[in-house]
Amino acid sequence: MTLHPATVRVLDEWLLRTQRAGRVPSLSAAVARGGEPVWAGTVGVHDPARPTASTGAGAATGATTGTRYRIGSITKPLVAVAVLQLVAEGRLDLEAPLGEMLPEAPSRRASVAEHLDHTSGLAAEPPGSWWERSPGPSWAELVATPPPLLTAPGRRHHYSNTGYAVLGHLLEVLDGAPWEAVLQRRVLDPLGLGHTGPVADASSATGVAVHPFADVWHPEPVVDHRAMGPAGALWSTPTDLVRFGSWTLGLVPTERTVLPAELLAQMYEPRALADTPDAPWVSAHGLGLQIVNHGGGRRWGHGGSVPGFTAELWCDPQSGDVGAVCASATHPVGAAHGLLDLLAATQPAPARPYALDPAQAGVAGLCGVWYWGPNPYTLTALPAVGPGRSVRLALAPLSGGRRETTFERVGGASPWGATPSWVGVAGDYWLGEELRPLARDGAEPYALDIGTFLFTRAPYEPGTGTPGAHPEDAWR
The missing domain is CATH 3.40.710.10 (DD-peptidase/beta-lactamase superfamily)
Structure with a gap:
C-alpha cells in the first residue's frame, strides 16, 4: 500500500x-x-x-x-x-x-x-x-x-x-x-x-x-x-x-x-x-x-x-x-x-470489510450463551491469527468484567473429541487452561469443562454432571 x-x-x-x-x-x-x-x-x-581541507569543519x-x-x-x-x-x-x-x-x-x-x-x-x-x-x-x-x-x-x-x-x-x-x-x-x-x-x-x-x-x-x-x-x-x-x-x-x-x-x-x-x-x-x-x-x-x-x-x-x-x-x-x-x-x-489504518469465514462452520455448535452457575457467558468464534493457525474461541461474561479468555485448538481431529482440544492463549483467569467440550455419541456439546468449572446451556442444568444440588423441579 x-x-x-x-x-x-x-x-x-x-x-x-x-x-x-x-x-x-x-x-x-x-x-x-x-x-x-x-x-x-x-x-x-x-x-x-x-x-574538510579548506575549513577544518565537518x-x-x-x-x-x-x-x-x-x-x-x-x-x-x-x-x-x-x-x-x-x-x-x-x-x-x-x-x-x-x-x-x-x-x-x-x-x-x-x-x-x-x-x-x-x-x-x-x-x-x-x-x-x-x-x-x-x-x-x-x-x-x-x-x-x-x-x-x-x-x-x-x-x-x-x-x-x-x-x-x-x-x-x-x-x-x-x-x-x-x-x-x-x-x-x-x-x-x-x-x-x-x-x-x-x-x-x-x-x-x-x-x-x-x-x-x-x-x-x-x-x-x-x-x-x-x-x-x-x-x-x-x-x-x-x-x-x-x-x-x-x-x-x-x-x-x-x-x-x-x-x-x-x-x-x-x-x-x-x-x-x-x-x-x-x-x-x-x-x-x-x-x-x-x-x-x-x-x-x-x-x-x-x-x-x-x-x-x-x-x-x-x-x-x-x-x-x-x-x-x-x-x-x-x-x-x-x-x-x-x-x-x-x-x-x-492516515488511520484502513478498515477491513466484513467477510464470511467458512472455517468457523466447524465450531458454530459451540458458540452462543453458556452458564457458569447462574452467570451467563458468551462463546464467540474468531478468525485464525495467521497461516496454519486454527479458528479461535472468545469467552466473555455477558455482563462484562474479568475472566475474558481466548482459546485456540491444540489438537484432536474434532472439537467434540475426547482429548483436550482447546487451550487459553490470551486473557486472564483461564490463560493456559484447557477447554473440553463434553458431548454424547457425537452430538453437539451439552457442557464445557474449563479447568473443572462446568459451563452448561442452562443455569445448573440437570443431567450435565454439575456437582451439588440442582433445580430439578423449578426455580423458586
Missing part, C-alpha cells in the same frame, strides 16, 4: 522538526504498515566529524535511508530469536538452569528464560572500565572477574547487559561459531535483514556527542565490544528494523519458519514487570522484547543506545504499524512513539 501524499509531507516535516529539536547531526526513520514499508526518510549529515555529506547506525540494545531481541530457535530444536530448556549448558557462567542457577527477560539477578554491566567506550572484556575475562549477582534468580526485573553476553556465548558453544555468524545464519538472512550486521562500512554514520549548550560535537569511539557484543554491537537501518518488527507481528512471510508461533508469542508476552515502587507499571519484558503501555493500548519493541547512537523500534499490534528511528548522537531523541501516533492521526 502507499500513503497519501499529504501524509508523506507531514512525516517528512516531522522528521526535519524532530532532527532540529533533538539537535542530532542525522536522524533516520521508517514506517511499515501491514508488513510493508510505506515511508522512510533521513535528514542531516552522514559524517559531521570528517574535516563535511556536509548527506545521510540517506541506506545509512547504517549502531542500534545498541536492539541487538538483544535478535539474539533472543536465535536462542529461542535452539529451544524449538530441543537443544535448550527454557526453564532449566543455564549452568547445565554453561557451567562457567556467572549466573549458573538462573534459567535461560530469566536471562532473556532480565530476571537472572546479574548486574547490568561487567566489572572494569566503561565497556561501551573501551574494548569490552573477553569471555575468559568476564568469567575470571564475574559481574555480581544482585538478587536471587527470578526475584525481580533488573536490566542486564551481562545477561545477554552470557546468552551470546551460549550460542557460540552450542552452534560452534561466533555469535555474529550464528545470528547471520539463523536470523538476519532468513528475515531478509540485508543491512544489519556487526561491522560498520563506508555507508555507516559517525556517532558523536553533541555539546548540551553549544552546537558543536565530539566524535565517539567505535570499539570492539567482544564478549559484550550480543548486548549491543549491531548496525542497521530503520527500514531493516521495521521489517523485523513487522515479523514479530506475524506480517512478514519467510521461506522457512524462523520461530514457532508459541515461542514468538513469548517474546512479547509480559513476563517481568519493570517495577518502580509506589508507581503504576508502564513497561515489562518478555523473552527478548520490551512491552509498554501507550495511549491506552500496548506496544512492543526495544530501545538501544551506545555512545554516539540511539535507536528505537516500536510495534502496534492493533494497527499493524511499526516505526523505527535511528540517530547519530549520544543523547536520546525519544521519537518513535510520536512517529506512530502521527501516522495513525494523519
Whole structure:
C-alpha cells in the first residue's frame, strides 16, 4: 500500500522538526504498515566529524535511508530469536538452569528464560572500565572477574547487559561459531535483514556527542565490544528494523519458519514487570522484547543506545504499524512513539470489510450463551491469527468484567473429541487452561469443562454432571 501524499509531507516535516529539536547531526526513520514499508526518510549529515581541507569543519555529506547506525540494545531481541530457535530444536530448556549448558557462567542457577527477560539477578554491566567506550572484556575475562549477582534468580526485573553476553556465548558453544555468524545464519538472512550486521562500512554514520549548550560535537569511539557484543554491537537501518518488527507481528512471510508461533508469542508476552515502587507499571519484558503501555493500548519493541547512537523500534499490534528511528548522537531523541501516533492521526489504518469465514462452520455448535452457575457467558468464534493457525474461541461474561479468555485448538481431529482440544492463549483467569467440550455419541456439546468449572446451556442444568444440588423441579 502507499500513503497519501499529504501524509508523506507531514512525516517528512516531522522528521526535519524532530532532527532540529533533538539537535542530532542525522536522524533516520521508517514506517511499515501491514508488513510493508510505506515511508522512510533521513535528514542531516552522514559524517559531521570528517574535516574538510579548506575549513577544518565537518563535511556536509548527506545521510540517506541506506545509512547504517549502531542500534545498541536492539541487538538483544535478535539474539533472543536465535536462542529461542535452539529451544524449538530441543537443544535448550527454557526453564532449566543455564549452568547445565554453561557451567562457567556467572549466573549458573538462573534459567535461560530469566536471562532473556532480565530476571537472572546479574548486574547490568561487567566489572572494569566503561565497556561501551573501551574494548569490552573477553569471555575468559568476564568469567575470571564475574559481574555480581544482585538478587536471587527470578526475584525481580533488573536490566542486564551481562545477561545477554552470557546468552551470546551460549550460542557460540552450542552452534560452534561466533555469535555474529550464528545470528547471520539463523536470523538476519532468513528475515531478509540485508543491512544489519556487526561491522560498520563506508555507508555507516559517525556517532558523536553533541555539546548540551553549544552546537558543536565530539566524535565517539567505535570499539570492539567482544564478549559484550550480543548486548549491543549491531548496525542497521530503520527500514531493516521495521521489517523485523513487522515479523514479530506475524506480517512478514519467510521461506522457512524462523520461530514457532508459541515461542514468538513469548517474546512479547509480559513476563517481568519493570517495577518502580509506589508507581503504576508502564513497561515489562518478555523473552527478548520490551512491552509498554501507550495511549491506552500496548506496544512492543526495544530501545538501544551506545555512545554516539540511539535507536528505537516500536510495534502496534492493533494497527499493524511499526516505526523505527535511528540517530547519530549520544543523547536520546525519544521519537518513535510520536512517529506512530502521527501516522495513525494523519492516515488511520484502513478498515477491513466484513467477510464470511467458512472455517468457523466447524465450531458454530459451540458458540452462543453458556452458564457458569447462574452467570451467563458468551462463546464467540474468531478468525485464525495467521497461516496454519486454527479458528479461535472468545469467552466473555455477558455482563462484562474479568475472566475474558481466548482459546485456540491444540489438537484432536474434532472439537467434540475426547482429548483436550482447546487451550487459553490470551486473557486472564483461564490463560493456559484447557477447554473440553463434553458431548454424547457425537452430538453437539451439552457442557464445557474449563479447568473443572462446568459451563452448561442452562443455569445448573440437570443431567450435565454439575456437582451439588440442582433445580430439578423449578426455580423458586
